[in-house]
Amino acid sequence: MPETKHGDKFIVPIGPQHPALKEPGHFEFTVDGETVTGASVRLGFVHRGIEKAAEERTYIQDLYLLERICGICSHVHAMAFALGVEKLAGVTVPERAQAIRVLVAEMERIHSHLLWLGVAAHEAGFDTLFMYAWRDREKVMDLLEQLCGNRVNYSINVLGGVKEDVNDVIRDGILSAMDYLETRTVLYLKLVTTERTLIGRTRGIGIMEKQTAARLGTVGPTARASGLERDIRLEAPYAAYLQYPARIVTEQTGDLEARFIVRVKELYESFRLIRGILSTLPGGELTTKMPRRIPEGETISRVEAPRGELFYYIKSNGSDKPDRVKVRTPSINNFASVMATAVGHKLADIPMILSGIDPCFSCNDRMVSIRGSEGQQAVDWEELRLYGIEYYR
Amino acid sequence: MKIGSLIGDILKSFFKKPATILYPVERIHAPERYRGQLFWEPEKCSGCQLCVKDCPSNAIELIVLDKVNKRFVMRYDKDKCTYCAQCVASCRFACLNMNSDQWELASLRKEPFTVYYGKDEDVSFLLAERAATSHLHSTE
Amino acid sequence: MSENMKSILSLLIFPGGLAVMAAGMIYEYIDRKLVARFQNRVGPRWFQPLADFIKLLAKEEVIPEGIHPVLFQWLPVVAIAGALTSALYVPMFGVEPAFHFTGDLVVTIYLLSILTLCTGLAGANVANRFSIIGATRTLTQLFSYEAPFLLALFGPAIAAGSWDIAVIEQYATSHPWLMVFQPIGFLVALIGLMGKLELPPFDAPEAETEIVSGALTEYSGRGYALFRLGRSVELVIGLTLVAAFYLGGVANPLLFLAKTLGLLLIIAALQSLFARLRIDQTVGLWWRSGAVLVLLQLLVLIALKYFGVAI
Amino acid sequence: MDLPKAWEAALVDLKTWARINSPWAIHFNSGSCNGCDIEILATLTPRYDLERLGIKLQGSPRHADVLICTGPVTRQARERLIRTYEQMPDPKFVVAVGSCGITGGAFEGCYNVANGVDKVIPVDVYIPGCPPRPEAIIFGVSQLLQSLQPPKKAKNRNAIVTNPITGSTPKKGVGE
Structure with missing residues (x-):
């Protein structure tokens, strides 16, 4: 470990390889004894240049490339892109496909929240809860695998619909798994609100007031735990959320405990939505005809990822490749709150506060802003590649 | 506030059978829809190249030996494939499928990852041709 | 057989040395297996600690820059030597201690602390900042649990009226179980043992998600193997001490097994029940509740003894 | 065979046995979508429980034998990957998980990636999949462990993994 002395300060570097972080990110915490007096962050270890690569590929290829921005919320990325492209093309996607998209999105939310519960418990040194949460998460993973064909990057979306259908076997499987998970969620809610050792690590830690949360622009469960009512599923319903409206879950205290409670309670909401969708699944086709060349235009598409608002901007120039794709992921919004608290x-x-926002570094690392050689903002592929080589070597 | 709320659960787990599947000891099957290794049937292929065009990671290549007689060979890289099944969705003649049982693909070397599909004589013809050209290159 | 020969044998083979190391590995396996079962997993195979140990011995030992190499290499040896020596004064496996003298209880407890001290020193010796924080935490924790643990073991000593482990053990065997009369002492001793071994929830000194592996972050190969083994050995010795004092003695190997394994079951359950305590919470817990309660119990004991009430 | 040689051979066998039965892993994400990372983490949880094969996830590279690396290796992570690899004591092994960790996969040709772990450090086992199932990761790791087995024991290769409950060896070959 290199000595990084800044005056007399004792700096603890966390990352890029650190057991608390499953993904690389670099943090430096100035500590005085055990107390943190300063924090700085350096992101970008996972920056792969996806947005630029998307401009070089066709819309169909982009769907899978963008799905791989994040492996935990892969479906919402693909869904946001597909919704945007379909809007640009003026295509109406069949109702059944939209409902299945929402179904998968909610199942993904369950898997993501359970994953987070486990990871956060692991950060708190509560390995048994970690093991139990992940054991129960496997139920959802099995269902997603059965339904979509893969456990993580489901690839169930195609432009103009979905690939796979829900049949009776899968429907019954999902319903019985939801019943099981609901009984488990009761236990988890009890645990995060009553277990003394866990509360000792969460209550009053990382408090973020409502005003601060609004000022820092937090989104998703992090914002909702501070009392902000932000949920794209309600503000701007997309896909089938108009037919199956979600209910918002908020807490007022804004500390880690509230974030635990919000996420666990959102599980109930997902169970309810999934049951609703499965009981009244509209019939009809799964896909509709989609042109390969998308008409000229630009659009935005917003969806609620498990971590908060996901924002896509897509600009088309009439060819089969997008002119520009800009992604703003929820984690980048929430990061400021970690440094502030x-x-x-x-x-x-610190690991608890960090995991409290459910950080997703692979989501974060997607910004690049470089001035070109003649002062212009736009940089072409080759230039960017050379810049990258020069900068890091 | 309580302490040790999990006590009931850990005791139950202690007496219950572990949730573990004994994978390498007992082989298990992936669900029917699981997307494993890609397979290609040369008989139905028309050589439209749509699958190649739509592949997000250049994992497949349709090598045309003789367009008129429909002699094609497909090169498939298991290590490049993203297992998204877009090629399967794009194919109008259903000559591609992803086998749900071929997912144990790990290997100590990279060479076995590249596979050639097609009629036996076409594949051997192509490989012989490639070997000859690579020999030429190496002697240059 | 000459007296010297006997000493060497008992030091190297039985009941010290090899036997204790083997027991340490077996107990480590049982502990890991129990925790795994509590977490609904299968857990490790029976030879796991042995394989881990041999593998670590066979690995390259990286000696980082900017350290005292002699200290770096010899601290693990001193640590395990301390742990093994203390086994000679404890009725291991239900047989008579190899040596005993008046006051060996105090010596044993300090021998048991050598491992923790060495871990702290080893961490402070390395220029890695995780190691340094780990060392600070290790020593902080040492000062927090050591006094209550010591006081908890003094309870039976006062009851028996001797500082000799063998005598206390005989007293415990011939009287009803002391955990009934000194429940606080029993609890504090058991939980103090968990603190000593840095088992969850007292694993702040080596909290993986905060400071990687704490003081031992830079150790690889032999040094790490010895530290790990030392901890397993202390697990057995600590369990034996608690069983001998509070569970009515360990008069024969069968009783020894039953009692220590019973204690291990409780320890494994406690490990999987709680979230990790922050180091300030650990210190607070020990000094605010542990030490005070044990002191109160000791005072009551001394008072009863003074007034001649039979305990 | 004279005695010292026999001893030596036995010692080597013992070392190999220990190495195969206690591979401690460290995990490094060099820019993947973290799909593989959660699948690696999932192999430790009750459903798959790699501890039954002796695999533990370690935090410090100094304690690890196997570097499980995911992602196409971005330029930023490259230095860190090399450093982590160098911090590991010998003998060490590298497992590249996921298609992007082998060739770059979907990210092949992105301006900021090195297209695969083996472009930076030597790799012992490749596990393709996007992401591979946890079972496939276990299969890959067992491939690595099999490759460590001395050749003379190659005929009972499948016996590496014994059933922790019944103690029996697999009836059917691994991955057949």
Whole structure:
């Protein structure tokens, strides 16, 4: 480990390879004894240049490339892109396909929240809860695998619809798994609200007031735990959320405990939505005809990822490749809150605060802003490649 | 506030059978829809190249030996494939499918990842041709 | 057989040395297996600690820059030597301790602390900042649990009126179980043992998600193997001590097995029940509740003894 | 065979046995979508429980034998990957998980990636899939462990993995 002395400060580097982070990110915490007095972050270890690569590929290829921005919320990325492209093309996607998209999105939310519960418990040194949460998560993973054909990057979306249908066997499987998970969720809610050792690590830690949360532009469960009512599923219903409206879950305290509670309670909401969708699944086709060349135009598409608002901007120039795709992921919005709340806490709380926003580094690392050689903003592929080589070598 | 709320659960787990599947000891099957290795049937292929065009990671290549007689060979890279099944969705003649049982693909070397599909004589013809050209290149 | 020969044998083979190391590995396996079962997993195979140990011995030992190499290499040896020596004064496996003298309880407890001290020193020796924080936490935790643990073991000593482990054990065997009369002492001793071994929830000094592996982050190969083995050995010795004092003694190997494994079951369950305590919470817990309660119990004991009430 | 040689051979066998039965892993994400990462993490959880094969996820590279690496290796992560690899004590092994960790997969040709772990550090086992199922990861790791087995024992290769409950060896070959 290299000595990174800044004056007399004792700096604890966390990352890019660190057991608390399953993904690379670099943090430097200045500590005084066990208390953190300063925090800085360096992201970008996972920057792969996806947005630029999307401009070089066709819309169909982009669907799968963009799905791989994040492996945890892969479906919402593909869905947001597909919804945007379909809007540009003026195509109406069959109702059944939209309902299946929402179904998968909600199942993904369950898997993501359970995953987070496990990881957060692991950060708190509560390995048994980690094991139990992940054991129960496997139920959803099995169903997603059965329904979509893969456990993580489901690839169930195609432009103009979905690939796979829900049959009776899968429907019954999902319904019985939801019943099982609901009984487990009761236990988890009880655990995060009553278990003394866990509350000792969560209550009053990383408090973010409502105003701060609004000022820092947080989204998703992080914002909702601070009392902000932000949910794209309600504000701008997309896909089938108009037919199956979601209910918002908020907490007022804004500390880690509230974030635990919001996420666990959102599981109930997902169970309810999934049951609703399965009981009144509209019939009809799965896909509709989709042109390969998308008419000229630009659009935005917003969806609610498990971590918050996901924003896509797509610009088309009439060819079969997009002119520009811009993605803004929820984690980048929430990151400012970590740096704002970390100072003053104990070093042991830092991994907890960090995981409290459910950070997704592979989602974060997607911004690049470079001035070109003649002062222009736009940089072409080759230039960017050379810049990258020069910068890092 | 309580302490040790999980006590009931851990005791139940202790007496219950573990949730573990004994995978390498007992082989298990993936669900029917699982997307494993890609397979190609040369008989139905028309050589439209749509699958190649739509592949997000250049994992497949349709090598045309003789367009009129429909002699094609497909090169498939298991290590490049993203297992998204877009090629299967794009194919109008259903000559592609992803086998749900071929997912144990790990290997110590990279060479076995590249496979050639097609009629036996076409594949051997292509490979012989490639070997000859690579020999030419190496002697240059 | 000459007296010297006997000493060497008992030091190297039985009940010290090899036997204790083997027991340490077996107990480590049982502990891991139990925790795994509590977490609804299968858990490791029976030879796992042995395989881990041999593998670590066979691995390259990286000696980082900017350290005292002699200290780096010899601290693990001192640590395990301390742990093994303490086994000689404890009725391991239900047989008579190899040596005993008046006051060996105090010596044993300090021998048991050598491992923790060495871990702290080893962490402070390395220029890695995770190691340094780990070392600080290790030593902080040492000061927090050591006094209550010591006081908890003094309870039976006062009851028996001796500082000799063998005598206390005989007293415990011939009297009803002391955990009934000194429940606080029993609890504090058991939980203090968990603190000593840095088992969850007292694993802040080596909290993986915060400071990688704490003081031992830079150790690889032999050093790490010895530290790990030392901890397993301490697990057995600690369990034996608690069983001998509070569970009515370990008069024969069968009783020894039953009692220590019973304690291990409780420890494994406690490990999987709680979230990790922050280091400040650990210190607070020990000094605010542990130490005070044990002191109170000791005072009551001394008072009863003074007034001649039979305990 | 004279005695010292026999001893030596036995010692080597013992080392190999220990190495095969106690591979501690460290995980490095060099820019993947973290799909593989959660699948690797999932192999430790009750459903798959790699501890039954002796595999533990370690935090410090100093304690690890196997570097499980995911992702196409971005330029930023490259240095860190090399450093992590160098921090590991010998003998060490590298497992590249996921299609993008082998060739770059979907990210092949992106301006910021090195297209595969083996462009940076030597790789022992490749596990394709996007992401591979946890079972496929276990299969890949068992391939690695099999390759460590000395050749003379190659005939009972499948016996590496014994059933932790019944103690029996598999009836059917691994991956057949």
